[in-house]
Amino acid sequence: MGFVSTYLPELRCSCPPGFEMVDPQNWSKGCRPTFSYNCGKERYKFIEIPQTDFYDFILGFNQSISFEECQNICLSTCSCIAFSYRLTGTGVCYPKGLLFNGYKSPAFPGTLYLKVPYSTNLQASSTQSALTCSPGSQEIATPSDHPRWLYFYIFPGVFGALELVFILTVWWFLSVRNDIQNSAEGGYMMIRNQFRRFTYQELKEATGKFREELGRGSSGIVYRGVLKDKRVIAVKKLIDVTRGEVEFQAEMSVIGKINHMNLVRIWGFCSEGKHELLVYEYVENESLDRYLFNTMGTERLLVWKDRFNIVLGAARALAYLHHECLEWVFHCDVKPENILLTRDFEAKIADFGLSKLYKREGSSFNFSQMRGTMGYMAPEWATNLPINTKVDVYSYGVVLLEIVAGQRISSHTTREGNVKEALATGDTKCIVDGRLHGQFNSEQAMVMLIVAVSCLEEERSKRPTMHEVVKTLLDCEEFININMNVENARITYIVKRRKY
Template sequence: MVINLAMKILIGIPFVFGLLVYKLRTRHLSTFNAIENFLRSQNNLMPISYSYSDIKKMTKGFREKLGEGGYGSVYKGKLRSGRDVAVKILGKNKSNGQDFINEVTTTGRIHHVNIVRLVGYCADMSHCALVYDFMPNGSLEKYLCCKKSGIHSLTWEKKQAITLGVAQGIEYLHRGCDMRILHFDIKPHNILLDDNFTPKISDFGLAKSYSNETSIVTITAARGTIGYVAPELINRGIGAVSYKADVYSFGMLLMEMLSLKKNLIQNTELSSQYFPDWIYDHFNKSKDLEIGDAEELGCEERKITRKMTIVALWCIQMNPVDRPSMSKVMEEKFREKFNLVRGGFYTDEVQGS
């Protein structure tokens, strides 16, 4: 009896191991088959195709790591021309290949001053990499996490310029392309800054493209980063999913730039409440919003923060129908052409925009 059991185990273990290897290899091949099929079907891609050997050479053996996340790792590289680039190595866990396809589909076809430029890509059976323009000032996130007196502090004029640039980039994605592109992950970490602090929207791994003739997009699961995800992506009963999801994320990004998100809720009994609801309750109780360093602001800076605050509140309304389109935000250029009233928000132009 014991001998028979031992024999079954000895025979079974190699069988199970072989089955696992077969399944992993099949999944791996199907991933790259999907990528290969995608690349063969594209005849209008602008980026350059690199081999993995090229990628290793341009990064000098992945010597200088710039960052790491759920997508994989990013390294600094240099092209033969001497131009600096950022090389994103996609993690193997990412892929049915969709993140790679999303990135190449979007940034590989478009060019805009506020969208990060995809220089090239690598897909050679075992490795996927994306090569972007290098952004020497890193992401917006590091400028928002530091203290106001720190070396990375930004003036309010610079913050306003960055905000306008991000708005222009999103508006281009929504209306300036042959296909409407929804980013679904607008947040400070995904806003990169060049040497002149011009913002570039990056990381299109969650992006979805669809026809300009269609106003509603179908997705099977919520996508994005907690704290920036539009409520309709979590609860479909709130409203249909559309480009207004990016508008919501843009509004939350503004709240982060204003330090309102962390300053208002931190250390309060309402810290677990859904943030927009907390804001509305705050106004209903006739309380003012206080910017972190409001007492030190000059007249012009106060005007900037007020405009940014109002636009942020305009964009994070619960019902997506009540939010403006990014083109409306750009048309107004942050002018206060709507009212905040006790009990809610309204505007004669936002409805149906």
């Protein structure tokens, strides 16, 4: 179960009302309910959490629907544990089957309603742990609830001075708290969005005149920099820019609202004449390809646990871009070079700021030119077919296969035919990276290879969605129930999972 992250200005986490941390020492394990869901045998009510949403695992959204109808849909659906209702002209209803990566923002136009047993007596507050979710997070001090007037009766003069200081402090606090409010259920604070527009001079100074280069690609060159508030950043100088300034700024206004724990956070942009730059958070361990294809043995070998977490994190990020953003975001260039690794080797997908944004009214779109990297591009790019999110699913399948094998898919040991043969015989050792010396979870490897093959289907309608991939991998963490049928060289798979 997910948690809610807040920024003040650094990242903080808390569990929703009625939930507690699975592991008090580790936020990555999420939260669990203090009650149980008993469909058909229990009456339920909803707890309102304003301006909050949880990404992923929508049971199907409904447009132009009343709040009462949305509420009844969730009450009548056993697998629904919450619903999000957005007031964007007409009501839009998003029933939720699972909760991941909570997000609270004053700009969010909707409310989350958490489904709890009617008999549950929840307090009007939820504990916000002093633990932090990431190495860069900081604990935020909160003002004392009760000032101490120990010397009030002894030193009236001191009391008067303290009272004056207190009044001034309260006045200052109230004047700036418009951006930071406590939720009705407590324990939550709104995210203060740090996305902003930078001047070219600011970024020139932050990077030391673009002195330290981190890497380069077809879309631009990335430099390391440090802002005046001591944040370390990565600045991407875009090259061959063909869009106009108005279009660029319009895209940035949407991208600035995107936030997910497995996406590299964009802190801002610069658009001045011929200069167009993106400002990202700096990710310590750079890109996945350095560790995955390290033939010289100079980098740390990725153990199996790291690989599985990277696969799951990348899938979660793509599922969010495809299914949870107010506009569809096609990444169009998923590859190891665009998956960055944190200090704890958690995956963060980069370069989605150069992706294509589309309104959700359509289902597929035409591009004026091919996008992506050879070897990771879906077949439909070459056939001039309208493009949809399945191009990213195909690229993810290539990356997934490379993470398991530890080498480029162009290698003869990772051809799709070899993978299908390994799946048919149940022998995954011939595919899994030999540098692991057999130290891997064979059941997880089997599921990952099955998912990879399904993502690489030539016919895109047969590829799974990224939501389905995430659910399959999550189930793989706890239990696996696989039936494999080999027929006409095609592998089909059934992984025990909850219906969407």
